[in-house]
């Protein structure tokens with residue numbers, strides 16, 4: 001039996017970055033960033049907030065590609081230390097999402113989360129806190145796992161807080177966000193996780209160098225399980241858009 005590993009820890013994200021060949025811990029890497037931010041115009045005067053930014057690769061990708069100026073928050077201090085050292089043009093803060101209004105010193109035109117919302121225990125409160133740092137009319141983008149059509153009543157234990165598409169609009173309204181379009185990405189998640197599992201196999205030795213002897217079998221079995229859950233329709237993926245009312 002392999003030693004369990006928290007993939008949201010610094011070590012876990014280092015392994016994900018190795019497999020994804022970039023500082024990303026979300027499905028679909030740069031393709032997913034482009035898809036999520038496609039409806040947002042690129043504007044050097046815009047301010048974007050990356051919530052649960054991890055190692056900072058996505059924040060820097062958006063800055064470099066002209067979406068605007070970017071700040072990132074994450075509660076994992078080791079990841080923020082790495083992000084600050086690696087991407088000095090982005091402002092990074094060690095911060096739980098619930099503390100965002102007292103940590104960031106400005107308001108934002110765009111607030112986005114790439115596979116971070118699913119990790120929040122208190123999602124309703126998180127949406128309300130993020131609303132406090134949104135400019136009037138600001139755009140919110142949530143790229144994340146969803147509860148799939150075949151999930152039944154019990155949430156998949158790997159993603160207990162995956163977005164419930166039947167509930168998300170009400171959750172957003174409660175926090176004073178006006179829900180917009182939802183783009184289903186479930187078939188893209190199948191493709192992305194099939195490729196991801198293949199890449200895990202290719203990086204066997206390097207994964208064990210970072211995470212120790214059991215890390216490869218843990219990571220392979222975890223992501224093979226995630227891929228099967230997505231193929232079977234227990235989990236899916238989507239981009240949810242909203243605006244600050």
Ligand SMILES: C[S@@+](CC[C@H](N)C(=O)[O-])C[C@H]1O[C@@H](n2cnc3c(N)ncnc32)[C@H](O)[C@@H]1O
Nearest residue numbers: 024025026052053054074075076096097114119
């Ligand atoms: C799967 S990773 C995604 C990281 C990043 N968005 C990316 O795409 O590379 C989820 C991130 O959410 C962060 N996180 C989880 N709960 C959080 C919270 N309550 N407040 C702030 N960050 C949180 C974790 O530390 C982790 O870096």
